Amino acid sequence: MSILLVTASPRGESSLSTKLANDLANKLQARDGGDIVRRDVGANPLPHIDGVFAAAINKPADARNAAEAEAVAISDKLVDELLAADSVVISTGLINFNISSALKAWIDNVARAGRTFSYTENGPVGLATGKKAYLVLASGGVYSEGPAAALNHAVPYVKTVLGFLGISQVEIIYVEGVAFGPEAAEKAIAAAIARAEELALAA
Ligand SMILES: Cc1cc2nc3c(=O)[nH]c(=O)nc-3n(C[C@H](O)[C@H](O)[C@H](O)COP(=O)(O)O)c2cc1C
Secondary structure, three states, X not given: OEEEEEEOOOOHHHOHHXXXXXXHHHHHHHHHOOEXXXXXXXXXXXXXXXXXXXXXXXXXXXXXXXXXXXXHHHHHHHHHHHHHOOEEEEEEEOEXXXXXXXXXXXXXXXXXXXXXXXXEOOEEEEOOOOOEEEEEEEEOOOOOXXXXXXXXXXXXXXXXXXXXXXXXXXXXXXXXXXXXXXXXXHHHHHHHHHHHHHHHHOO
16 A cells, blocks of 8 residues: 655645644554555646647657656656555645645646546546545645635645545645634644544544
């Protein structure tokens, strides 16, 4: 069993999403065994996809120049990590009502026609099947329910894009309301740890 842990906060040890994602990955490892492959796109940001990438993925390998080959090599490595995983733990802070741009760059690099999805006569088909995903989402406000729920673009977006890649089982762990003072933040962390425990106990 292999767990891919994708963390996307630039805040290092202060990051709540990273802390809780590590906690969940450790619990899944204690349950299933295997390795944790760490991809920290907060500490080590990926290149955003650009014109070089767009040109490169649409031509055969032997027609790519050096910059195009490099762009595809980075993307291929990330795709390989995703395809090899049995479980995928992804974490981010909610940034301006969506995922961080660091995590968006990871998604843009792993969503690859012919590798993680393909177009067929019956429409697109996800190729990254047979795995379960977990999204750890830290936020200043509360978005899992209540009046701000409609402003949570992170969860519907991540579920949509992972579903497109063939990962339909996505569990959400909220670390929310952390801007409402230290007591609220501690409650949010405790609730997220309990939720991780519950998920790790589930088969
Ligand atoms: C630039 C910026 C934008 C943010 N946007 C939102 C937001 O739209 N909604 C929200 O509830 N919190 C927002 N936050 C608060 C973060 O989601 C919160 O601090 C979270 O803990 C960050 O994740 P991290 O602890 O893993 O770094 C924002 C924080 C920053 C720095």
